[in-house]
Amino acid sequence: MPVLGFGVFRNYEARPACVEAFKVGYRHIDSAQTYRNEAAVGEAVRESGLNRSDVFITTKCVSGDHGYRETLWGVDVSLRLFGFEYLDLFLIHDPMSGRDKRLATYQALLECKTAGKIRTIGVSNYNIKHLEEIRLAGYEMPAVNQIELHPLCQQKPIVEYCQKHSIVVQAYCPIIRGQIDHEVFSSIAVKHNRDPAQILLRWSLQKGYVPLPKSATPARIRSNAQVFDFELDDDDMARLDTLDKGKAGGVSWNPIDVD
Incomplete structure (x- = not known):
């Protein structure tokens, strides 16, 4: 799995953005059935000229479509829409359907x-x-847990559990949906001659997460990918770590507390 992904939430015409993302080096696209852009992502892969094996494609099924038969059917529908023979990663989108x-x-x-x-x-x-119920049922543990994750919403207990059980943590909303007007972000960005979004993505990468930034703007798509040629120092990381507000710092639905 490439350690930097490209999100396409609410990008119903995702093909141009994905094509641009492939041009600047992304090889990991995070889609979902409810995003209604699986076909567009598949078109982008074919337009890019990349081999199917060169890209990592994720989709998800939301709680309204959960159930044994519904999921079997939904996987086939997603494959048909993408135009692929397989998907690299399939996620249960949320836990809201009940145990x-x-x-x-x-x-x-x-x-x-x-x-x-x-x-x-x-x-x-x-x-x-929710992760424990999978373990107690005797099933293999999930390879990934994708959660809202950034310095303002660090969800530390979940992260610690995942790391203990070798579950990769993917970070959605890693740049806080652009709400990055913050003194700490800005000062660290000036220090490294970067923009705040790059600082947030670098924090996520150095934590060992897989961030999934989203953009439909070519310049922003490019800059969000330029995060592998610098590092945050210990002081930078510590300053960002102190900003955690728990779930209150979130900007998304983050339905982690349902039964």
Whole structure:
């Protein structure tokens, strides 16, 4: 899995943005069934001229579509829309359907993995209790948990659990949906001659997360990818670490507290 992904949330015409992202080096696209752009992402992959094996494609099923049969059907629909024979990563988008449907959905994804339709299974917006129910059911643990994650919303207990169980943490909203007018972000950006968004992405990478920045603006798509030629020092990281407000610092739905 490439350690920097490209998000396409609310980008219904995602093809141009994805084509630009591929041009500047992204090889990881994070889509979802509810984003209604799986077909556009598939078109972008083919337009890019890249081999299918050169890109890492994720999609997700939201709680309204959970259930064993619903998930089997949904995986096939996603494959058809993308125009792919397999998906690299399939996530349960949220835990809001309840324990029984969550586990039925997970079982269906495991069968799709065995059938070769999915390479990797993960979850999104899962709290520790949701991850524990998978473990206690005797299933293999998810490879990924995608959660809202940035200096203002660090969700430390979930991150610690995932790291303990070798679950990759993907960070959505890593640049706080552009709400980055903050003295700490700005001062560190000036120090490194970077912009605040690059500082936030670098923080995420140095934490060992997989950030998923989103943009439809070519210049921003390029700058968000230019985060591998500098490092934050210990003081920078410590200053960013102190900004955590817990879930109150979030800017997204972040449904981690449902039963």
